[in-house]
Amino acid sequence: MKKIIFTLLTGLMTTLIFAQDSGKFDLTASLHNQWYWRGYAVGPDPIIAAQASFKYKGLEVGTWNGYGLAGQWKDVDLYVSYTTKGGLSIALWDIYNYSDYAASPSYAGYGNHTQSNYFNYGTGTRHFFDLSVAYTIPSTSLSLFASTIIEGRDRNADGSQRYSSYVKASYDFTINEDVSVTPYISTGFALNSDNDGTFWQWTDKAVADSKSVGINEIGINISKPVKITDSYSIKANAGVVASPLNHTMTGLLGVTLF
Template sequence: MKTMTFRQPVLAATALLMSFTTFAQEENKFEIAPAADLVSSYVWRGVYQTGPSVQPSIALSYAGLSLTAWGSTDFSSMSDPNKGKEFDLTVGYGIGGFSIGVTDYWWAGEGKRYGNYSNSHFFEGAVGYNFGESFPLGITWSTMFAGGDKDADGDQQFSTYVEAAYTFSVLGVDVTPGIGVSPWTGMYHKEGKDGFALCSIALRASREIKITDSFSLPVFAQCIVAPNQDNVFLVFGLSIK
């Protein structure tokens, strides 16, 4: 799970607009991009996942195509083996402001079988568009289409999350307000709630703190209101790239 850009903790997260990670390359060159985030809590699409977590990633990209591995490990995962560990793989393509991707989510927990694809894995397709620097609005539609995303009767419920975020700069701080909705009943809904859901209203602020002349540390804070869950969150994070 993740907030977008397509998958970086904000709004993904996620954030940014990211439930998957894609790279639009202007040149046909191969790139490897390792990164990691340290977050005070892991909140995905308005739903609390775990407490303080380390979230590393590595992305391989060439000519608009990308393959990204992203993970999250909660500091308490060793004491609670039923949660705290996630491993996601995304294949994506981006050209101009358009991006498309398929993600295999796995968050069964530490010590659980990775190979249980029918129940432990969640497969999602996502499509997004960013209008560019003159109007920095990004919109993403993400739908689960296979795997463990099933309702009480065992039927695929095609859980869908639609996210919009707009990024601008104020006094050297990048500010990203965003909103996320689920158009029909799915995995993002609190038990007992059905139909259209307002999942997340978020405001993220990020900047780089200068440590030395050659090194700066990116930090961010994000306030998240989750009406569908009747909850609120304030998340702090550090990024290393």
């Protein structure tokens, strides 16, 4: 499966580059006080992130890259997605984290992975493949998202895949035409866990509890455009999120520069 997925990603990216005359390239960059992902701050320091993509009708291929300003957290991802005219989106991400967690006393147990082999898709790989679907119910602002790690760094002790899965519901409220308020809730579980553990249990206590199903997040996010000059604005967002599964509460702040 690893070779098939990698070949699919490479082939789609190549095909879309040759279709560039009828598609378009896009680029965004953002700053965050930390990188929070599905229940935990996996990047504990301020980070800068960039996303570059090529879009052709409903198909999109691209890369997302994040780097901690303290030189600790590093992540580079490839993805391909397709969105139907009805708003259903399917995406496959190859996520590769090569952080130096040893540089932070509180995260040292996660190790230093800066020397990991990007092209290793076998035992000890730092890759994992995340397959997801997203859908906003018509005539509402209710968005649903579900994903499963189908291959890579999410394994039981015997090397089999756990298939950790994640389901999220969010609802957007627009206030004063430019402020968006989004409460959300998510849960995590595994389809094939040998000890009830999942990929979403980050803290020592969460790992020790080994709950087969748990609430990953209960949070709220507020975003609005902030005018810098007459011709330039940024999008700012802030919020707070609790993770009952990990016994944490996290404050979040970010700005999209362009």
